[in-house]
Amino acid sequence: MSLDAIAAPVADLLPDLVALRRDLHAHPELAFEERRTAGVAAQALRLLGLEVHEGLGGTGVVGTLRCGSGARSVGLRADMDALPMVELGRAAHASRTQGVHHGCGHDGHTSMLIGAARQLARTRRFDGTVHFIFQPAEEGKGGARAMIEDGLFERFPCDSVYALHNWPDLPLGTAQTRAGPIMAAADRFDIVLRGRGGHAAQPHHTPDAILAASQLVAQLHTIVSRRIDPGESAVLSVTRLEGGHSHNVLPAEVSITGTVRSFDLASQDRIEAALRTTVDGVALASGVQAEVRYVRYYPATLNTPEEAALALAAARAVGLQADMAPRAAFTSEDFAFMLQRRPGAYLWLGQGRADPGADGERPLHHPCYDFNDDALPLGVRWLCEVAERALDR
Template identity: 50%
Template structure:
């Protein structure tokens, strides 16, 4: 399969394009050896060893398995952070091509292997061409898939040890034409939160319900009542999702269970909407369960905050995208209720998060699964043709940011 997109070939950095096959081999090695959150030992070793071999200063141990590379250009006060995530998902791959996962139950089904490869390709060029003023920090982050690796790197002193002025992150996006970028300012990914509700009733024989207190219809009432929060409590212009995804109860068809456990997720784009939803869910659970004579235990856990891009950094990144791939390949990103722990970085530093199109799956070689090439699908695979495109963009973004300064959005 081709490792370049023909209509973008003349826009790529020549040495990045020349070394794409080597970076592709590295990406496929990562894909074949996926590691879960905070277990990215082999992955971190490979990243650190590769950077060291190119003369990049390497720091390890932030967020347990994180790696930070430091590339110093000419003396200058500016610094920029570029982030790639490294962890895989706990799922079994259906692909059977040569670089498919060798570990059942683990798979790079979100393209973090490709994100790592794109940033490594950029690192190789920047390490050999230090024609910029200031410092580039390469942030290889562990545990994006539920572990909050960004938060842990921050707790371990990421921004104190590596004082970058801004940080940027990129994710591949299936369905968007390969090599196309999409970005927007403000909220682009939602907060991720989960809840667990245990409703305690009184078990009895299924043929004698009057002798017990059935928690099942109470759970059914709660599922419906929660939706009124979105339609009658939340402002109509606000956006939110409440999904009850698990209901567990009972062991026999003729026994009314003692208890019901409900679990699910809540997604919002603002902290204010999240505060309202949590408060109303708690009130409705407590009061409705009491009305039916049951006891309720309500637990709400906030995982990732919403990913909110900063306007100036978003505009800066959009201009660089336009210069690299042309205006016809830069789109407005449609916000998604998916979540991303890059949000923690953006709470501490200015920056922007955006996507690069992974195509429709036609890039996959023989031996791919029958499913679609979508994120978190067992038939997914990263499009290696994006490696030189993403790397060229990273290099252009870093150079433009460091050489022009934050206040300038146009070429000199």
């Protein structure tokens, strides 16, 4: 089906949605500071006559639309936050806030969910309740968890929940999802190694924290290759190594930071345990004191099979070329917290341009990234179709 044919049922909504998306792009807000964005969403929902609740989990907003007498309910979720980075794109709607950039397209997600509310409020081809969930702080700060802890699913019961992310790697007009893991669990580790510090020419007087750290970095990289079943996937990356200030002083302290990504709890447990014993072993052999802080900040995003099938069928029904994704991505996503509480599915919505220009399609989090407005009607159609299917129209 042509993109125009997919967009046709919502074509009259598009000029305003594009303007809305660009306005949000020009006024990005960081995690838990999405006051203006939340206000825009809440106002749009109120104008439709929806029941609107603000301030959930900080700046979260939920709008509720009921139709018929059905007892079933579904949650559709969008994230609202931008990234702490400088935008280098030169569009007229480029960020007006220095150092804050909608580099992940959450401006597009928010606009698509507002568009879906507008469409569902006028077509009303469902029997039950739709909760439109606008969450803060997806980028590393767990806004989804904050909303859940604030009673999201008690106050707005959802039989199932759905969300999408724009996906520059997939062409516009396509979509992918999968049953089971679709995004990875994300852990962070911070290790501090302490010697006493001393003269570089007298290494026999102090444990060498620099040498211990060097050995430790190499050892940490054997955990995935030697302790994890080769059939499973995981990543461990050391991303920061800090210590020392001078050429002739052995520093008293060296710190190491990194991330671990995995898809199942068994691998995650095994990696954390192996990391701790590896640190202890290297510390013992080197004579340094070691301290480990290991934080599991996002769980794996796990789609339930039935809802993944519904998400895929909905994508196909509106005319998207949709397939089961052959593999999960190693990036992570805090919609995972919602999927820990409710059945549901997460979809990658293609937005790659046929002609991306000389520099190619900008990936997520790139300083010149800009959400592709041509994906707006596709996301709106998918969200509406999901709600209608989940609520037995």
